[in-house]
Amino acid sequence: MYFVGLSPNLRPYDSNLTNFYLWFKSPIGGKIMPPKYEERAKSRIKGFLKRFPDVLAKAEDAGFNESDTRTLVQEVLNTALGYDKFFEITSEFEIKGRYADFAVKLDNKIKFFIEVKAIGSKLTDKDIFQIQSYSASHNLPWMVLTNGRIWRCYHLTSGNPPDIEIVFEVDLLQAKEDLTEATNRLYLLSKEAVWRDAISDFWEVAKATSPTAIAQCLLSEGVLDEIRKELYRTTKQRIDNQTIWEVLTTQIIKGNILSQIIIPSKKARSSKKEVKKKSLPATCFAYVPDPNKPSTWKLRYRNPDGSVSPSHLAGAVAALSPGGFRGKKVNIPEKDLPKVKETLLSAYFEIGTPEKNIPPGIK
Structure with a gap:
């Protein structure tokens, strides 16, 4: 029985995601194993990568030009990735008067x-x-350089402008340094993987576990609520979502990750609070000076169902004190x-x- 899943070794924070592939459940003892076609493909690729770096090193030293490099690429496509050089690889493919290699x-x-x-460029x-x-002219989502x-x-991803993101990079000259990782990455371009669109599964997981996606989740209201609750559970301090x-x-x-995510401004977050109010x-x-203007309402102390909210009640009393609630005082006529x-x-x-536990400021 085949299913799409994760390798037991997959770490959500691993941006390489080299262990994500199609797996199946063996009828023998329920052991998780890669499918036979994947095993064969990876064995073929691994054997190729053990030999090919020596060829690349010589080609680099010899200063192969672009035409010479194409012969190396065709060798990878045919011998390592398993494509038929006569029927599945077309060189100099014409596209509107230009030619893809x-x-x-x-x-x-x-x-x-x-x-x-x-090779040296x-x-x-x-x-x-x-x-x-x-690729755009043929509506193809994948491309290789x-x-x-x-x-x-x-x-x-098509659009105006189109969105181009790197899926993976592998250095075949250094493949021997981490043969398994290089094999797993190159496998995604193999005939077996492309036939089953394994790269799409890999890409979806890569996007979902990217630093940008996780950072965006951390800033969502739901996660902020959970952090606030956990902080109160562990510290007994009432910290608001804005803080x-x-x-x-x-x-x-920080840095590049922060620049790639959609961060609501303070004004936008205030607007959300206003909508909630x-x-x-x-x-x-x-305090409700004008029942028709929610913006004038202050000092929330009850839940929507009418019950008293102890946390909001304590905050309302604190807001009336000279020091205010977390430094913010609410002024009431x-x-x-x-x-x-x-x-x-x-x-x-x-x-x-009990009366002895009621804040003296409201007695």
Whole structure:
């Protein structure tokens, strides 16, 4: 029985995700094993990678040009990745008057294009644009850029402008240093993996476990709520979501990751609070000068179901004190203050608080 799953060794924070593939459950003792086709493909690739770095080193020393490098790439496609050189690999594939170095096909359908540069050259953004234009013209999500030694696979999302993200990179010259990792990465471009679209599964997990995606989750309201609850459980300190959000965005999530995620501004977060306030009835607040204007309501102390919220009640009383609630004091007109205090005092009695434990400021 086949199913898509995770290797037991997969770590969610591992950006390489080299252990994510299709797995199946063996009928013998329920042991988890890779499918036979995957084992055969990886064995073939691993054997190739043991020999090929020596060839690459000689080619690099000899200064292979782009044409020479194409012969190396074709050898990888045929011998390591398992494509038929006569029927599944097309060189110089014409696209609107231009030519992609290689088009890889299965069942006579193009799966991805490969752009080849000379083995000693550096792969640049200009090269990415070139292969991107080929892929976009055929609505292909995957594309490969290589100089024979470095193989980079990209994912293309159509749009204006299109979104191009690197899926993985593998250095075949250094493959012997970590043969298993190099094999796992190159396997994703093999005939067996492409036929079963294993790279799509790999990519979905890679996106879901990327630092950017996880950082975005950390800043969601649901996670902030859970952090707030856990902080109270472990420290008995009442910290609001805004404070937690500010700590995360200024002290924990930094640099490039912070620039890639959508961070709601303080104004946006305040707007969310305002929407939440509007969804509450006026009876949840101790001070309601205008029942038709939720923006004027202050000192929440009840839950939406009408029951007293001890945490909000304590916060409301603290907000009336000279020091305020976490430094923020709520100012109530002098003429309305006695009634507000009486309302809060009644709430304490309602939940059975002994008089000696009631804050003196509202007595």
